[in-house]
Amino acid sequence: MxxxxxxxxxxxxxxxxxxxxxxxxxxxxxxxxxxxxxxxxxxxxxxxxxxxxxxxxxxxxxxxxxxxxxxxxxxxxxxxxxxxxxxxxxxxxxxxxxxxxxxxxxxxxxxxxxxxxxxxxxxxxxxxxxxxxxxxxxxxxxxxxxxxxxxxxxxxxxxxxxxxxxxxxxxxxxxxxxxxxxxxxxxxxxxxxxxxxxxxxxxxxxxxxxxxxxxDLLAPRHPDHGPQGLPVNRTAAAAGVGRISVAQWRLVVSGPRPYALTLDDLRAMPQHEAVLPIACVEGWSKSAHWTGVRMTDLLRRAGAPPHAGVRVVSLQTRGGYGVSEMGQVYAHDPLTLLALRLNGRELTPDHGFPARVIAPNRPGVLQTKWVGRLEVLL
Incomplete structure (x- = not known):
């Protein structure tokens, strides 16, 4: 039927x-x-x-x-x-x-x-x-x-x-x-x-x-969980960053007056402090205490004019956002740092040792870690 x-x-x-x-x-x-x-x-x-x-x-x-x-x-x-x-x-x-x-x-x-x-x-x-x-x-x-x-x-x-x-x-x-x-x-x-x-x-x-x-019971991140009291999305191992030798590492800054600095050179420069949040695109965020060298001081030493931006190049070999760019406002903001310390301690490898960028009002994926090169953008 x-x-x-x-x-x-x-x-x-x-x-x-x-x-x-x-x-x-x-x-x-x-x-x-x-x-x-x-x-x-x-x-x-x-x-x-x-x-x-x-x-x-x-x-x-x-x-x-x-x-x-x-x-x-x-x-x-x-x-x-x-x-x-x-x-x-x-x-x-x-x-x-x-x-x-x-x-x-x-x-x-x-x-x-x-x-x-x-x-x-x-x-x-x-x-x-x-x-x-x-x-x-x-x-x-x-x-x-x-x-x-x-x-x-x-x-x-x-x-x-x-x-x-x-x-x-x-x-x-x-x-x-x-x-x-x-x-x-x-x-x-x-x-x-x-x-x-x-x-x-x-x-x-x-x-x-x-x-x-x-x-915060259902979110995948807790703002207090992570090395130095701050979460980490990408570890040094995940980014393909091996053990970085302090003796061999150099920060290379290209511009009208290019130069290179050792980690000791950076530590000897005037250090500035800022309380800024890391705000990740996945929705978690946490304010932290950062210490380092002002980006504008590094650019000025390279002969960059006030309207210049900067391209930041990471040592990472895997994953996206290994290169980020800052426009004029970010690059010359006095709170934008090439950070060497987090919450009073030297950066851990997962937080970008020996140096990382921290800038105000900027997505976390662009706060580049394991910085090896800065390029002045005219």
Whole structure:
């Protein structure tokens, strides 16, 4: 006997536009914060040539704040996204699946929206854990899909605006009065979703917001765990940096008046101190006490003019970001140091011995470790 497929029947009261709109407001806010702060992060890591000399080095905690918000909002978006998809997934089974060309285009745009909305927080979460089970480079793919998600979301809001407006609040025109059980169930669902988003945020944000570090239960980094009281993302062994001989190491500075310095030469130069945060793209951050030579003093000794930038070259042989560039503002900020000491002690190998860069308001991946060369950029 031939059996015909019959679509599932959804009798739940919460798969409706009112519930979807309520959760969508929270999810939209999380995505908006995540997109804006992610754009800031991308520009600071990969500035266009015309902007590189104008990126601000103050406030010193700027990147720590924006990247902490980026990761926190991305994590909070995960339970909100799951709840949003739960409220709307019965519409996947509507019949007929395509009613017109306009309807087909609308469903296609929704498919793009759902795919990109899942891709962004999931890949971001795996990046926080430094697990990359895909063949593509994370940063350019994550950045490109963020724009695709934003475009799909704007299009979806434009198409659904009349429905969203009708269900935005209890007093919105067109919103029907709800039976008591429906209102009670909706409030319970929204409370549960809000509690889930709050819980995952509270148990992870301590990796950046140090007053909450004792609640940092689910984040992969704790701001106090690591050599010299500071976490390490890439060890010297992982970067291919072997044992560095102090007797043989030289800091080579190229410019109009090139020169080279031994570690003892650097130690003999005027030492300056700064309290600056390391703020990692994975979302953790921690302030520390740094001691070293001002970058601007090293550049001035090489004959660099005030508008010059600097290219910093690491001794690492594996991994990305072995070379970083500083524009004029960063290079000549008095808080930008070629650091030799961390929290009162000589740098450990994993923190970049014998010398590393530390600069205010700068992504951690650009705070180059194991520095071997500085090149003046005119």
């Amino acid at each position: 031939e059996q015909r497929f019959s679509p599932p029947v959804f009798r739940g009261r919460l798969h409706d536009a009112r519930t979807a709109t309520s959760i969508g407001r929270w999810l939209g806010a999380a995505f908006a914060v995540c997109f804006v702060t992610g754009l800031v992060s991308h520009v600071l890591q990969h500035p266009p040539h015309w902007l590189a000399d104008h990126l601000p080095s103050r406030p010193v905690w700027g990147y720590r704040l924006t990247q902490g918000l980026h990761v926190a909002s991305g994590i909070a978006a995960l339970p909100l996204l799951l709840a949003k998809l739960w409220t709307v997934y019965p519409r996947l089974f509507t019949r007929p699946p395509v009613r017109s060309v306009r309807h087909a285009l609308e469903r296609l745009s929704v498919a793009v929206l759902v795919a990109t909305a899942v891709f962004e927080p999931v890949t971001g979460l795996l990046n926080i854990a430094q697990w990359y089970p895909w063949p593509f480079s994370f940063v350019p793919a994550h950045y490109a899909v963020a724009w695709l998600l934003t475009g799909a979301l704007v299009l979806h809001l434009a198409v659904k605006y009349p429905e969203i407006r009708a269900h935005w609040s209890r007093r919105s025109p067109g919103t029907l009065a709800l039976p008591a059980p429906d209102a009670l169930d909706r409030r319970s669902l929204l409370a549960a979703v809000g509690a889930a988003a709050g819980a995952v945020t509270l148990t992870t944000v301590g990796q950046a917001l140090t007053p909450l570090e004792d609640l």
